[in-house]
Amino acid sequence: MTLRELLNIPSSTNKPIIAVPLTLGPTDKFSPFAQKLQQQNPDIVEWRADYIADDFSQAVMWQQVKTGAQNELAQKEVSAMTEAKMLSEIDNAKQEFMANWPQMNAQIIKELTGTVFNSIGGFPVILTYRTVEQGGKGEMSAVEYATFVISALHSGYPFAAVDVEYTLDEPLRKSIMEAAHQVNVPVILSYHDFNSTPKILNKMIIDMSETAADIIKLAVMPKDEADVQYLLDVTHDSEVPQPLITMSMGELGKRTRVEGYQYGSELTFATLNDSSKSAPGQLTINELLQAWQ
Numbered sequence: 001m002t003l004r005e006l007l008n009i010p011s012s013t014n015k016p017i018i019a020v021p022l023t024l025g026p027t028d029k030f031s032p033f034a035q036k037l038q039q040q041n042p043d044i045v046e047w048r049a050d051y052i053a054d055d056f057s058q059a060v061m062w063q064q065v066k067t068g069a070q071n072e073l074a075q076k077e078v079s080a081m082t083e084a085k086m087l088s089e090i091d092n093a094k095q096e097f098m099a100n101w102p103q104m105n106a107q108i109i110k111e112l113t114g115t116v117f118n119s120i121g122g123f124p125v126i127l128t129y130r131t132v133e134q135g136g137k138g139e140m141s142a143v144e145y146a147t148f149v150i151s152a153l154h155s156g157y158p159f160a161a162v163d164v165e166y167t168l169d170e171p172l173r174k175s176i177m178e179a180a181h182q183v184n185v186p187v188i189l190s191y192h193d194f195n196s197t198p199k200i201l202n203k204m205i206i207d208m209s210e211t212a213a214d215i216i217k218l219a220v221m222p223k224d225e226a227d228v229q230y231l232l233d234v235t236h237d238s239e240v241p242q243p244l245i246t247m248s249m250g251e252l253g254k255r256t257r258v259e260g261y262q263y264g265s266e267l268t269f270a271t272l273n274d275s276s277k278s279a280p281g282q283l284t285i286n287e288l289l290q291a292w293q
């Protein structure tokens with residue numbers, strides 16, 4: 001099955017799927033992004049939830065509740081005894097907050113996911129949360145991150161695919177993959193190396209293909225042109241049944257984003273403008289289209 005078939009994105013061209021990363025943070029507005037999206041009309045949006053989701057984590061949400069209560073208290077003129085009593089009530093409230101957190105968290109994630117789906121006007125969405133160690137912005141622990149992804153998958157919004165990092169602890173990785181398959185969402189199993197191009201990529205693809213992954217993605221950093229060509233050749237020579245998405249990152253690897261499809265990479269990431277890159281070396285959609293002319 002081709003990636004277009006799997007993601008249900010038909011096309012009459014032989015070009016790869018164009019995915020645009022959505023890297024908006026908690027204080028950014030969605031409408032300018034949505035407008036550019038309509039104008040440039042890529043195939044799919046990758047919601048990089050790691051740019052926003054940490055602002056709704058348990059620690060941050062509790063801090064907000066606590067600061068609100070403390071500010072309210074500071075505005076009142078109360079005796080030292082009343083103040084001490086109210087501070088202890090805040091501490092008790094923490095226990096209640098913690099007990100209610102799983103339901104609150106699910107609700108918050110549902111609303112956040114809804115905001116994304118409702119703001120971008122019908123484009124298919126890939127769900128990705130990438131931690132700092134995996135080269136992203138997210139600072140959630142592996143368990144919190146898996147909880148976030150599983151909850152978003154169960155939120156009722158129909159993701160086109162979910163990205164899962166290959167280096168994630170196997171039990172967590174498997175639980176995300178199972179949750180995705182329960183709701184019929186294909187899994188993109190990803191491997192990133194932001195420093196080098198390990199010369200074991202063919203073995204890596206085979207190992208990744210022996211999991212329940214539906215799609216395999218490799219994003220690696222080249223040190224020279226030989227690394228770039230190696231990535232393309234490995235992509236070309238792969239015989240695994242899953243569709244591949246591969247790229248060499250950084251300046252040197254740019255050509256893989258343009259030519260990768262000729263070697264079998266079925267999707268390329270490109271941005272709506274220069275300032276919304278989610279990885280080094282991404283071209284804008286305009287640059288990509290020009291390069292294809």
Ligand SMILES: O=C1C[C@@](O)(C(=O)O)C[C@@H](O)[C@@H]1O
Pocket residue numbers: 021046048128163190217219247249269278279280282
């Ligand atoms: O894995 C990838 C590929 C990527 O890292 C790139 O190099 O374009 C960009 C990420 O947003 C995406 O999740």
